[in-house]
Amino acid sequence: MTALLIAIGVICAINLVLTVLLLLADATIANYGSCTVTVNGEKRLTVEGGRSLLASLKQEQIFIPSACGGRGSCGLCKVVVLDGAGPLLPTELPWLSPEEQRTQVRLACQVKVKRDLQIRIPEALFSVRQYQTEVSGLVDLTHDIKQVTLKLIEPREITFVAGQYIQLEVPPYALTDEPVYRAYSVSSAAAQKDAVELEIRYVPNGICTTYVHRHLKVGDRVTINGPYGEFRLRESEREMICIAGGSGMAPIKSILLEMARTRNPRKCRYFFGARARRDLFLLDEMRELEQALPDFRFIPALSAPDEEDAWEGERGLITEVVARHVDDASQAEAYLCGSPLMIDACVKVLREKGIPEERIFYDKFA
Amino acid sequence: MKQSLHDDQIQSQMLPGVLTRDGMLGEDRRKLRDILEADDAAVRRLGLTHARIAARMRELRDVGAAGLGQALDVLDHFEVRVDSARGGLPCPFLHEGLFAKEYVEVLNRRSGERLTFTELNIHMIEAHGFYEGVGSFFRQDPQALARVLEIQA
Numbered sequence: 001m002t003a004l005l006i007a008i009g010v011i012c013a014i015n016l017v018l019t020v021l022l023l024l025a026d027a028t029i030a031n032y033g034s035c036t037v038t039v040n041g042e043k044r045l046t047v048e049g050g051r052s053l054l055a056s057l058k059q060e061q062i063f064i065p066s067a068c069g070g071r072g073s074c075g076l077c078k079v080v081v082l083d084g085a086g087p088l089l090p091t092e093l094p095w096l097s098p099e100e101q102r103t104q105v106r107l108a109c110q111v112k113v114k115r116d117l118q119i120r121i122p123e124a125l126f127s128v129r130q131y132q133t134e135v136s137g138l139v140d141l142t143h144d145i146k147q148v149t150l151k152l153i154e155p156r157e158i159t160f161v162a163g164q165y166i167q168l169e170v171p172p173y174a175l176t177d178e179p180v181y182r183a184y185s186v187s188s189a190a191a192q193k194d195a196v197e198l199e200i201r202y203v204p205n206g207i208c209t210t211y212v213h214r215h216l217k218v219g220d221r222v223t224i225n226g227p228y229g230e231f232r233l234r235e236s237e238r239e240m241i242c243i244a245g246g247s248g249m250a251p252i253k254s255i256l257l258e259m260a261r262t263r264n265p266r267k268c269r270y271f272f273g274a275r276a277r278r279d280l281f282l283l284d285e286m287r288e289l290e291q292a293l294p295d296f297r298f299i300p301a302l303s304a305p306d307e308e309d310a311w312e313g314e315r316g317l318i319t320e321v322v323a324r325h326v327d328d329a330s331q332a333e334a335y336l337c338g339s340p341l342m343i344d345a346c347v348k349v350l351r352e353k354g355i356p357e358e359r360i361f362y363d364k365f366a
Numbered sequence: 367m368k369q370s371l372h373d374d375q376i377q378s379q380m381l382p383g384v385l386t387r388d389g390m391l392g393e394d395r396r397k398l399r400d401i402l403e404a405d406d407a408a409v410r411r412l413g414l415t416h417a418r419i420a421a422r423m424r425e426l427r428d429v430g431a432a433g434l435g436q437a438l439d440v441l442d443h444f445e446v447r448v449d450s451a452r453g454g455l456p457c458p459f460l461h462e463g464l465f466a467k468e469y470v471e472v473l474n475r476r477s478g479e480r481l482t483f484t485e486l487n488i489h490m491i492e493a494h495g496f497y498e499g500v501g502s503f504f505r506q507d508p509q510a511l512a513r514v515l516e517i518q519a
Binding site for chain 1: 455
């Protein structure tokens, strides 16, 4: 019996020593010390080694867009790493075209800062900032879409272009033990600088949407960063065809508000798809925009209206409705926002109607 | 069959935080090989094959995808909504390529039962006979699939 206890004691002691050695090794061998990240050949940042490039840049208030929280599953956080990143990782390969691999594009979330790095990022990202906000409004637009209004606390104003998006930080809660970020288009007018409005659709088990729909309250503090994105109104006099569904309403609404503010005379048709009456929202606001804009028409369409909807408007999938309404669109340009499935189907219809691909602008955030 | 080193490597991809936030094993503490064998046996008891189950899931996904994110009434008494988000996920069985972040919600109006599965679920069932571990959010119980999707032997 004594021998058994001694043996157990010896094994425990060995385990303890090994654990201490491992901890020491982790703290010393894996300690990369301070590293210098040179951005665009000018800006030199001193960061603590060992973290991802994405996290290190965020620490220095440089925000690279990312929709998956750094898991390498969205492919958004692409930066050019000219030196110091080491070989491409298997987790990056699916996201990078041969041309991107050749030009040293990497996923910032997968590159670990272990030595000095030289990177290149778009200049526009230097204007991205982090904002502390307070929830000043929560409105159920439909059974699964919430409008969230965030009043800016610090800094007190944001400058963005209608159509752009921000990233919202979800703090640790039941579904996540670390902060995560999700991208949402701003739906409010760009001229309103002291607040941003978002339209967020509930996604089953979604970290951010569950947080917003089930936990967020008026008065809560929320951190956001932005603005990001190239989705915006192009300067031209061409007819506009806008198509959206669900929370894809957000950036289109922001663009329309900007057009109303600047009294933009362009012809614009906005096709909005939903299943039934209960999935439609902001109808009054769209009618007001029809009054405010000289040549704007809002065309909601229901794919499966309920009997009690007594719907007299357009029926069918949004692609079918667009196909019915649009004849020759070769001179038009199109603005789309919705799920990747919807965007792909709409692009196909618009191409058939004669719009060249380079005049179809879209935001594929679901 | 005994769990191989290759199985260990695959199972490590299924842990929380590797490919997905919650992983694909839920609270299941069994070896991957045991999970696969148990579900394979369940499928055989139902008189089905993994290919047959995956084919029915894909059939519903394909007709539902026409709704472009809205629920569609399909195949007599099913309501199917297919939605997608930006990005993709790799298969934990170490293939190349990515699967769209696409989820399919199916309501069997006759029974009132619902199921949600992903594009990756369809692939993992079809190619690997993997239905995810018990307790995983996207675990697809073979019996529930057969019942709700009305898959005939």
